[in-house]
Structures are given as structure tokens and as C-alpha cells.
Amino acid sequence: SADDGAADRPPPPDEVKKDFKEFVRMFRPSGESLENKYRDQLRRNAHIGTYFLEVNVQDLGGFKPALKAGLVTQPGYYLPLFEEAAKEFALDIGAFASPADAQPIQVILYWDDQTTQIRELLADQMSRLVCIPGIVLNTSKTSCKVIHATLQCRSCKGYHRMPVPSNQQVQPPPACVSSSQTGAERCQKNPYQIIPAMCTYVDQQFVKLQELPEKVPTGELPRHLTVHLERYLCDRVQAGKRVIVVGIQSLAAGKAVGPSRKVAGLRRPFLRGVGIFLSHTDVTTGTVQFTSRSQCWQPEDEANYLQLSKEPGLYEKLARSIDPAIYGLEDVKKALVCQLFGGTRKALPDGSKLRGDMNVLLLGDPSTAKSQLLKYIHRVSPIGVYTSGKGSSAAGLTATVLRGQNNEFYLEGGALVLADGGVVCIDEFDKMGADDQVAIHEAMEQQTISIAKAGITTVLNARTSVLAAANPRFGAYDPLRSVEDQLDFQSTILTRFDLIFKILDPRDPVRDVQLAKHVVEIHKASGSRPAPAAPAL
Secondary structure (H helix, E strand, O other), X not given: OHHHHHHHOOOOHHHHHHHHHHHHHHOOOOOOOOOXXXXXXXXXXXXXXXXXXXEEHHHHHHHOHHHHHHHHHOHHHHHXXXXXXXXXXXXXXXXXXXXXXXXXXEEEEEOOOOEOOHHHOOHHHOOOEEEEEEEEEEEOOXXXXXXXXXXXXXXXXXXXXXXXXOOOOOOOOOOOHHHHHHOOOOOOOOOEEEOHHHOEXXXXXXXXXXXXXXXXXXXXXXXXEEEEEEHHHOOOOOOOOEEEEEEEEEEEEOOOEOOOOEOOOOEEEEEEEEEEEEOOOOOEOOOOEOOOHHHOOOHHHHHHHHHHHOOOOHHHHHHHOOOOOOOOOHHHHHHHHHHHHOOOOEEOOOOOEEOOOOOEEEEEOOOOXXXXXXXXXXXXXXXXXXXXXXXXXXXXXXXXXXXXXXXXEEEEEOHHHXXXXXXXXXXXXXXXXXXXXXXXXXXXXXXXXXXXXXXXXXXXXXXXXXXXXXXXOOOOOOOOOOHHHXXXXXXXXXXXXXXXXXXXXXXXXXXXXXXXXXXXXXXXXXXXXXXXXXOXX
16 A cells, blocks of 8 residues: 555655764763764774774664664665765764865674574565674685776767676666767767776675584584675684674575576575674773673673682582583593683793693593583583594694685685684594694694695684594403503694593493493483482582
């Protein structure tokens, strides 16, 4: 109906720009604060030559909900108006010396209260503002993108300047615009040629985003999404970082396939990024930096942890809470608690650093719950990657160099890079090849991964704890042989482990009866009541 069409129609551009100027001028973080958060930020950035404005979408919704609702549903209409209003407001407050010195202002959005997973992106969210968490797999080199093309007619030598829409190529007019306007002799058809030196460019970068490992359903592969970043969003993140991307879901024309070379109806989804930030960055004042709510400690959480720290026997309670279904292994569980909490990285006066993360190796007989412990640690760790030694290679654990669509090489991080700040669980460590074990020497001790391949020379962070499980050389531990004879590892890899536990399955009837009773109690509980060994925290 006509009423529904009027309700869906956006407000006039002048009204949108007026509302956004009012937001930048009047918004304060709290009612009693005298700081104009965004006005001061805009003036400060313009004075140092960084022409962008970082805006929290929650602040926009608190100031005027209609403005936030319009931005979420129609970002392609509202965002350019926001940038025009920011440029005009910067001129009003004297951020530029004169109108001739005015520069375009990029509005960067931060939004983390309504995240959407990559596999949840559907057709009804097309051209809408979405907030997507993920891990950066690789980043391309920063390239140039044309936003205004300057064309010259071959016949009359007249110039014509035209804007270039996002994610589209330059399409010159079929006829000369100058001759049609002046009424002179018509020029030939398709007369225009591009003058690269007179075009206007912006920086552009492509980022490959993968959904978080803990969000991938069992039995399915992680999904990927390409993110297009422009201007001041380029070179903000590196491979292996956990980020939250605010962007507009868009479609690009697919590649022509088959002998007919037809692409009708084929579209490739991508995300046009309008904001990107690390998911574990602390909230700070001054420059706007946000974080996901799941990583923030609230005051009530701190009070609970302080109260918990005063309880007697806390270390033992935490150790017993490590997979209570597993019988025994008290010392191993205490070591895993220390590994999850981690140590303190130390910087010495001479500039060298000492790692604070622990590396633990579980070596023992089969059927002693080694793999179960690894699965549990992977599940409870905030950042965890689980892999098997037989199915892992040196490139898969560290990093690999791949060739992109335009024949340029790019770097893609492996398991140790993706688990930066967490735990890497490697099962069947003894089945890993010797060359693959050598590849993780640097990551386990120096906590970095050095790459020098295909013209790419860089160092990636791998600040992870390694938890590995392995069997002795002969499959089971032989008490008649020495320990050295049953370790099928090189001494160089053994020195990287801080704790090595020997887990045995002794032939003891009394212990077997106790273990059998424990297993029966676990099955009898079957979810109706907690396991008997679980502590009450």
C-alpha cells in the first residue's frame, strides 16, 4: 500500500545529515561528562592528518534510535550521508584551514552486541549492516582502487570526470559528453580513454575471514568469507588475529564458466567492511577501542573471583574439576590447570623475553584417557585448536604460502598461529614425522614462526601452549626397558616440553576394581546427577 511505501522510504538526505551532525556535536559518554566524545575525536584526527571518525553503533542508537535503525537496514544510503555530514561538521568547527583543504572523512563503525556467524548469513540480510566474528586467515597486499575516473575524448580532447561505484569497473559513456553539451560536431562512438594520472584512488585490501573453531558444528568444515577493506581500515589486522568485522553484505558478479561463458544469475557474496577491530581489545578511553562483551570482566565477575580466591584448597578444587569423569591422574590435572592459567611473560633488561606458557607432554599406555584430556582442554580453553599428529604437516601447523587469483603470493597461518593466546592440543604426537616436529621448535620455545618463502619474509606470533599426547615406541610401556629406549623422540623436541608425564596402566586388581566402580557410577548418573568426583565451586 501507499502507507507501507511511505513508511519504508528513508528520510531526506538533509534531515539525515542534520541528525548526524547533532549526534557528533552533542553526544557525551555519560550525562554528567563534559567531554564531547566524537567532536573532540574528529578535531584531533583532522589535526594529525588521519581523516576518519570511529563511531559506536550503540551510542548512535542511544542518541536517536531511528538513526541506528536506518543505518542497520539501509547502510548504503545512510553511510555516505554520514561521511558528508562529518566533512561539513569538520569545516564548521575549524578542523580544516579552508574549504579547499577539506578532505573526505571516513566513518568507521564499531558494533558487537548482535553478532552473526558466517554460516548464518542469509539472503534476507543482503545489503544490511551485519557484525561477524572470525579469525583472519590471510590478508592481501594493499592495492589502489579508483573512486573517480578521469576520461579524455580522443576526438575533441575534452575531459569528463565520473564516479566509479563500489566493486565495479570503469564504464566510459558510449558517446562524448562535451560535444553533446556544446552542440559541436559529434565525436566518434566510444571516444573515451582513461587518464590514470588524473584519477582519484583509495587504498584497498582483501581479508579472508574464517568462522571461529568453537562455532563450527560437529562434522562440518569451517566456512570462509572475503572482506573488502578500504582507506584507513587497511593493514589493521594480521593473519591469526581474532576480529569482529562490521560490514555490508554484498554480491559480486561471478566468474564465467563453461564453453558459453555465461554468468547470468551467478553472484559471489562478500562483505564490504566498514569497521574491523580485535575481539580481545580492552575498552579504553581516548581513541575508540571496543571488545566483544564475552571477553569483558564485569564488576560482579571480579567480586566473585576475589571471593573464590580466598577459599581454602582452591588449587585442588580446580584440579578435580578438570574432566571429573576421568579417574585419578591428580598430578596431571594440576599441571593442566597451571597450563590453562598460564604464567607471566618476562622482559629482561637486555631486551630478551622469557615465555610464560607451559608445554606439557603426556606419554603412556593406550586407554589411559590421554585423548580425552586433550579434548576436554580444547573444549574449555577460550582459544583452542585440536589436531592429530598423523594428519598434521609442518605447513599446517606453522604457516604456508599460497598463490592467489591474481598470481600473487599470500601467507596463510596454521594451527599455532590461529591459536595465538590459547592452547594447541596435538594427539598422536609420536606419529608425527621428524621434519614436522622440527618445524614447531621455534614456536614452542621462541613463540614465533619465521617465514622466508616466495619473496615473503616475516615473523608471525605463536604465543601458545602445546599439550601433546603420545605412546611409547613399542605401543605400550615396557617396565623391563629403560625410559630412554621407549622415547621415540629427538632430544631437541623433548627439551621444549616443561612437564613430561608418564601415564601407565599397571596390572593391579584392586585399582581395576576401583576404576570399574567409578565407570559404573558415571553411567548410573547419566545426566541425572553430577559425577561423584566433581567438586562444588
